[in-house]
Amino acid sequence: IRIYVPADSAAIALGADEVAQAILAQAQQRGIEIDLIRNGSRGMFWLEPLVEVETATETTTGRIAYGPVQVEDVSVLFDANFLRGGAHTLSLGLTEAIPYLQKQERVCFARMGVIDPLSLSDYEAHQGFAGLRRCLSMSPTEVVQEVLDSGLRGRGGAAFPTGIKWKTVAAAQAPQKYIVCNADEGDSGTYSDRMTMEGDPYMLIEGMTIAAIATGATQGYIYIRSEYPRAIEVMQAAIANATKAGYLGDRIVGSSYSFHLQVRKAAGSYVCGEETAMLESIEGKRGVVRAKPPIPAMQGLFGAPTVINNVISFASVPRILERGAAYYKNMGLGRSTGTLPIQLTGNIRYGGLIEKAFGVTLRELLFDFGGGSASGRPIKAVQVGGPLGSYVPEQYWDLPFDYEAYAAVGATLGHGGIVVHDDTADLSKLARYAMEFCAIESCGKCTPCRIGSTRGVEVIERLVQANADSSLKPAQEKLLRDLCHTMQYGSLCALGSMTPNPVISALNYYPQDFGLTAANPA
Ligand code: SF4
Numbered sequence: 001i002r003i004y005v006p007a008d009s010a011a012i013a014l015g016a017d018e019v020a021q022a023i024l025a026q027a028q029q030r031g032i033e034i035d036l037i038r039n040g041s042r043g044m045f046w047l048e049p050l051v052e053v054e055t056a057t058e059t060t061t062g063r064i065a066y067g068p069v070q071v072e073d074v075s076v077l078f079d080a081n082f083l084r085g086g087a088h089t090l091s092l093g094l095t096e097a098i099p100y101l102q103k104q105e106r107v108c109f110a111r112m113g114v115i116d117p118l119s120l121s122d123y124e125a126h127q128g129f130a131g132l133r134r135c136l137s138m139s140p141t142e143v144v145q146e147v148l149d150s151g152l153r154g155r156g157g158a159a160f161p162t163g164i165k166w167k168t169v170a171a172a173q174a175p176q177k178y179i180v181c182n183a184d185e186g187d188s189g190t191y192s193d194r195m196t197m198e199g200d201p202y203m204l205i206e207g208m209t210i211a212a213i214a215t216g217a218t219q220g221y222i223y224i225r226s227e228y229p230r231a232i233e234v235m236q237a238a239i240a241n242a243t244k245a246g247y248l249g250d251r252i253v254g255s256s257y258s259f260h261l262q263v264r265k266a267a268g269s270y271v272c273g274e275e276t277a278m279l280e281s282i283e284g285k286r287g288v289v290r291a292k293p294p295i296p297a298m299q300g301l302f303g304a305p306t307v308i309n310n311v312i313s314f315a316s317v318p319r320i321l322e323r324g325a326a327y328y329k330n331m332g333l334g335r336s337t338g339t340l341p342i343q344l345t346g347n348i349r350y351g352g353l354i355e356k357a358f359g360v361t362l363r364e365l366l367f368d369f370g371g372g373s374a375s376g377r378p379i380k381a382v383q384v385g386g387p388l389g390s391y392v393p394e395q396y397w398d399l400p401f402d403y404e405a406y407a408a409v410g411a412t413l414g415h416g417g418i419v420v421h422d423d424t425a426d427l428s429k430l431a432r433y434a435m436e437f438c439a440i441e442s443c444g445k446c447t448p449c450r451i452g453s454t455r456g457v458e459v460i461e462r463l464v465q466a467n468a469d470s471s472l473k474p475a476q477e478k479l480l481r482d483l484c485h486t487m488q489y490g491s492l493c494a495l496g497s498m499t500p501n502p503v504i505s506a507l508n509y510y511p512q513d514f515g516l517t518a519a520n521p522a
Pocket of ligand 1: 496
């Protein structure tokens with residue numbers, strides 16, 4: 001009998017290791033032989049630890065889910081014959097029939113929670129390496145064209161077309177080229193990269209290998225944030241297994257291509273998620289942003305042409321190669337093709353990972369999936385796209401998730417992180433926090449960010465404290481808007497230029513939190 005208990009960091013934090021131990025102990029005590037598999041998480045965190053049992057009874061075939069399971073539930077579950085799908089108050093029925101999962105369009109996360117993350121045979125049995133096999137039957141130019149035709153755009157936040165990056169590196173003449181995966185997932189409320197690395201690591205390896213073949217690179221690095229020890233451990237084990245099986249190394253599965261891959265542990269700095277600061281860090285230097293040009297595709301790691309993509313961008317590639325560009329392009333909306341793994345967090349009842357094609361709305365995510373706020377109070381503000389994303393007020397909750405539609409209202413989708421706040425949130429405090437975060441994380445290279453963020457904290461404090469009737473109030477608001485404008489247009493990288501997003505949106509849509517009767521955009 002096969003039982004699945006996630007070994008995902010979120011599930012472990014909620015007691016999955018202890019539950020797994022209790023299941024093993026109970027089975028041994030009762031003389032029942034079980035095969036306990038530590039899978040990835042399905043991404044429904046309010047149900048973790050989610051225990052699944054593979055069943056084949058007269059009425060059901062598939063996995064029956066139970067959750068959230070605590071250690072004290074385990075012996076009762078055995079008594080209830082859960083190994084045969086027995087009824088229990090924690091029973092959720094067939095996992096695949098849980099509405100939260102059923103309503104999704106899982107492309108990158110199709111195998112998540114289904115397979116044993118480090119089992120190569122399990123990966124292969126679930127279409128693993130099918131994209132790589134097709135890639136090996138094509139010329140590198142055709143592979144780049146397939147990615148271009150799919151319309152895939154970088155999922156790290158900038159949404160730059162992945163195929164154009166690859167084309168630039170493929171065309172560059174250089175003795176050495178690199179593939180770098182940015183897994184420094186530092187945005188608040190985001191975890192899709194971590195889940196991918198912990199729950200389906202070969203998918204990332206396959207995507208990076210395809211990128212290497214397409215562009216002529218022979219060495220790759222995965223730069224993983226130090227706060228992700230489990231992801232580092234799983235990726236290192238997966239790289240060793242893939243190398244042994246010939247999917248990495250000197251002659252990739254009998255071809256003449258070679259690609260070597262290593263994990264680099266990040267230094268714990270938010271700005272090292274900026275691509276050029278990350279390159280500096282991999283080179284062993286302090287993580288300071290480089291001026292562009294030259295772009296990394298021309299002169300990147302150690303001065304060589306380098307493809308830099310986020311985990312989800314690379315993870316999208318195997319499916320594109322396996323099923324073709326049209327399959328991917330037909331999902332989504334306009335120039336936002338394919339799917340986005342959305343991470344729903346904050347004050348929300350059902351937080352978790354939701355993979356949907358572009359076009360889904362925030363209202364659907366907040367209520368159809370999220371079930372409203374966890375506190376039961378009205379939702380007031382939603383920050384979309386990480387700490388540098390705007391606060392999106394209710395008037396925009398019906399906008400489709402689409403890079404252009406969000407940009408048109410001054411918002412961003414970023415890496416797909418959503419943090420929800422109810423009506424007790426004070427947006428002036430959140431705006432102050434945005435400036436403070438920038439001041440702490442600034443690499444210090446340029447003045448608008450280094451100095452501006454600290455001045456921003458001070459101006460917001462003065463604005464909030466100023467008497468509503470005094471002339472100081474409008475003067476401070478104007479000063480804050482001027483400062484934000486300078487940071488937006490004068491900063492070298494996104495940390496400085498995007499920190500004004502949460503500040504200005506808070507000011508525009510929630511002026512009362514700053515003691516203003518109305519916003520006064522200049
Ligand atoms: Fe560094 Fe901030 Fe300038 Fe970016 S904007 S280069 S983080 S000082």
